[in-house]
Amino acid sequence: MNVAYLYSLIAVVVLGLIAYAGVEAAGLDVLFGVVIPYLALIVFLIGFANKVLDWTKSAVPFKIPTTFGQQKSLDWIKHNRFDSPYTTGQVVIRMLLEILLLRSLFKNTRVGFGKGQRIAYKWVVWLWLFAILFHYSFFVVVLRHLRFFAEPVPFFVSFLEKIDGMFQILLPNLFLSGVLLLGGALLLLLRRVLLPKLVYISKPADYFPLFLIIGIAVTGLMMRYLDKVDVVRVKELAMGLATLQPGIPEGGISGLFYVHLFFVSILVAYIPFSKIMHMGGVFLSPTRNLANNTRAKRHVNPWNYPVKTHTYEEYEEDFRDKMKEAGIPVEKE
Amino acid sequence: MNDKNKIITGLVIFFLVVLFPFWFNLIFGAADASTAPEPELTEKAEKAETCVAETEHMRTEHMQILDQWRDTVVRDGQRIYVAENGKEYDPSLSNTCMDCHSNKEKFCDRCHNYASVNPYCWDCHTYPEETE
Numbered sequence: 412m413n414v415a416y417l418y419s420l421i422a423v424v425v426l427g428l429i430a431y432a433g434v435e436a437a438g439l440d441v442l443f444g445v446v447i448p449y450l451a452l453i454v455f456l457i458g459f460a461n462k463v464l465d466w467t468k469s470a471v472p473f474k475i476p477t478t479f480g481q482q483k484s485l486d487w488i489k490h491n492r493f494d495s496p497y498t499t500g501q502v503v504i505r506m507l508l509e510i511l512l513l514r515s516l517f518k519n520t521r522v523g524f525g526k527g528q529r530i531a532y533k534w535v536v537w538l539w540l541f542a543i544l545f546h547y548s549f550f551v552v553v554l555r556h557l558r559f560f561a562e563p564v565p566f567f568v569s570f571l572e573k574i575d576g577m578f579q580i581l582l583p584n585l586f587l588s589g590v591l592l593l594g595g596a597l598l599l600l601l602r603r604v605l606l607p608k609l610v611y612i613s614k615p616a617d618y619f620p621l622f623l624i625i626g627i628a629v630t631g632l633m634m635r636y637l638d639k640v641d642v643v644r645v646k647e648l649a650m651g652l653a654t655l656q657p658g659i660p661e662g663g664i665s666g667l668f669y670v671h672l673f674f675v676s677i678l679v680a681y682i683p684f685s686k687i688m689h690m691g692g693v694f695l696s697p698t699r700n701l702a703n704n705t706r707a708k709r710h711v712n713p714w715n716y717p718v719k720t721h722t723y724e725e726y727e728e729d730f731r732d733k734m735k736e737a738g739i740p741v742e743k744e
Numbered sequence: 745m746n747d748k749n750k751i752i753t754g755l756v757i758f759f760l761v762v763l764f765p766f767w768f769n770l771i772f773g774a775a776d777a778s779t780a781p782e783p784e785l786t787e788k789a790e791k792a793e794t795c796v797a798e799t800e801h802m803r804t805e806h807m808q809i810l811d812q813w814r815d816t817v818v819r820d821g822q823r824i825y826v827a828e829n830g831k832e833y834d835p836s837l838s839n840t841c842m843d844c845h846s847n848k849e850k851f852c853d854r855c856h857n858y859a860s861v862n863p864y865c866w867d868c869h870t871y872p873e874e875t876e
Contacts, residue, residue, distance in 0.1 A: 455762075456759065456762075459755075459758075459759075460755060460759075463751060463755050464751075464752075464755075466751075467747065467748050467751045467752075557764070557765065558859065558860035559859075560764075560765035560769075561764075561765055561768050561769060561772075561773070562769065562773050562774060562777035562858070563772065563773070563774075564860040565768070568860060569860060569862065572860065572862065573862070579864060581811075582807040582808060582810065582811040582863075583807050583861070584863075584864075639804040639805060639808075640804065641803050641804050642859040642861070643780045643803070643855050643858060643859055644780070646780065646858060646859050647778055647779060647780050650769070650777045650778040651778040653765035653766060653769050654769050654770075654773065654777060654778055655766070656778050658778065660780075662800075691758070694754060695751065713747065
């Protein structure tokens with residue numbers, strides 16, 4: 412066993428047990444249902460803003476776009492507009508493709524031996540496939556949760572639910588995104604557990620969020636399909652949070668729900684301090700958001716402060732008399 | 745050139761999106777949205793006192809029971825359901841459930857709408873008001 416993922420798994424299990432015992436045994440419904448979610452949101456907002464504002468201060472001394480194609484050059488050389496963007500518009504399109512389609516993961520390759528002892532690079536699609544499955548299903552799941560946080564339920568949430576549950580399997584209606592989220596997260600985890608090269612470069616900070624998200628997905632699916640909780644009470648609690656009139660609904664909700672909520676609170680509060688900050692970072696990565704036009708335009712680090720210079724003319728001005736005395740030639744008499 | 749303004753604009757937009765539930769409910773929401781609407785019982789339902797199972801069980805499992813009923817009736821042809829308390833029922837949504845709970849709008853729909861649940865029961869089944 413590898414300690415990095417063993418410890419992460421144990422951490423998530425312990426967190427789950429804390430929430431379960433806290434509510435079922437110690438009766439801390441208010442702590443886990445109201446106080447911790449609000450705290451998590453505050454930590455998230457402040458932490459996120461702090462991180463991004465810190466990034467705004469970092470210097471960008473050079474243009475460092477990573478390019479995957481021919482840069483703009485002479486007219487008769489074909490320019491690859493989105494892999495080596497020249498204008499802001501092209502950069503925007505490149506960014507959109509990156510953010511919406513995770514294009515850089517699509518370019519994943521693996522090195523190995525081809526025929527004989529020849530090095531060969533093989534295109535490997537799995538990382539992109541698992542990642543896009545994971546990200547989009549997570550996005551849909553988050554959006555669907557607005558049914559608990561908004562009354563009346565916005566039209567796009569009902570619309571998503573309709574598409575998500577279009578196969579009408581099981582009762583309550585199976586939402587595909589929930590299963591795909593769990594599947595995607597598990598596949599991403601398996602990559603990091605089974606491929607030796609990935610295990611070697613993985614840290615607890617890589618495993619912990621994955622286990623946490625798997626925990627969220629598992630508890631969420633359990634609450635809907637196996638050990639059902641009363642959704643009406645869940646919505647009462649969520650609406651209380653969203654309208655700033657928090658309270659624990661009459662009759663209480665089962666411990667499983669609080670485990671789910673605690674996991675989500677931990678994840679939300681953890682985002683600003685973790686790799687999940689890539690949600691903000693992707694917009695600010697200079698290897699993606701800068702145009703490759705250094706041959707045409709001079710790049711000045713926008714964070715440059717005015718440097719105090721002392722030119723030769725000024726130097727000569729200061730010491731002209733002494734230079735003349737010593738017989739050093741001067742430019743201006 | 746300094747990107748600080750652009751970045752802060754993006755940050756503000758992101759926070760507005762994240763805080764959607766707070767301002768959405770403030771602008772469009774009803775005042776008492778954090779208390780669920782109570783499903784209304786008809787006289788007949790109140791007289792019967794118990795449903796096919798305990799209320800707490802029915803709150804979370806009624807869809808499961810209906811699902812089982814559909815399978816046993818349609819696939820196995822079994823038209824008698826023995827409840828936990830020994831009583832026998834005709835496993836039928838229209839004839840058993842909606843015999844007591846004939847007020848779909850004030851019973852079924854209240855919670856379903858609140859939790860944004862859109863069951864497809866009534867794609868096929870009719871409910872009392874409609875048949876009249």
